[in-house]
Amino acid sequence: MSEGIPAILKDAEERMKKSVEVTRDEFSTIRTGRASSAMFEGITVDYYGAPTPLNQLASLQFPEARTIIVTPYDKGAMSNVETALRDSDLGVNPTNNGDNLRVVLPALTEERRKEYTKLARTKAEDGRIAIRGTRGNAKKAMEQLVKDKEIGEDEGVRGEKELDALTKKYSEIVDQALEAKEQELLTV
CATH class of the missing domain: 3.30.1360.40 (Gyrase A; domain 2)
Structure with a gap:
């Protein structure tokens, strides 16, 4: 592969990791049964x-x-x-x-728990949107390399497949964090 694609993938992965960290930080601000x-x-x-x-x-x-x-x-x-x-x-x-x-802290009512679960889902979706945004930017950068003839089309396609795998991996991490937070919220 060209020098450009590994650099683009590395940058995209760093940004996706950051999106996951931010999402986890957002989850930590949502109140559960315990004070933090x-x-x-x-x-x-x-x-x-x-x-x-x-x-x-x-x-x-x-x-x-x-x-x-x-x-x-x-x-x-x-x-x-x-x-x-x-x-x-x-x-x-x-x-x-x-x-x-x-x-x-008052005990969480069932209604409040559901509100917090919705909030957690919104924050998770924000994290997935950030990950997809990173994917879109990296894809454009790869397409520009192909257009400028710095790499071949086959290399561009391979790079996009790797990028899609990264996107899937980090989206699943956000989903797992959401699942854990929902479990924490719904545990009485």
């Missing part, structure tokens, strides 16, 4: 007029599966952290004891 620090990554707090990520303003501890202790580093930010947690999409009402905030 990933659930709090998207929460920003109004700290002296600047939106600041929660994890930069407070420490998080998980003494129990559905309980989180949020301890702000600056006690003056306590009410802002409390407001940010209350207004987040976690559906929680933190309890302020003066030194820290206790957040108890």
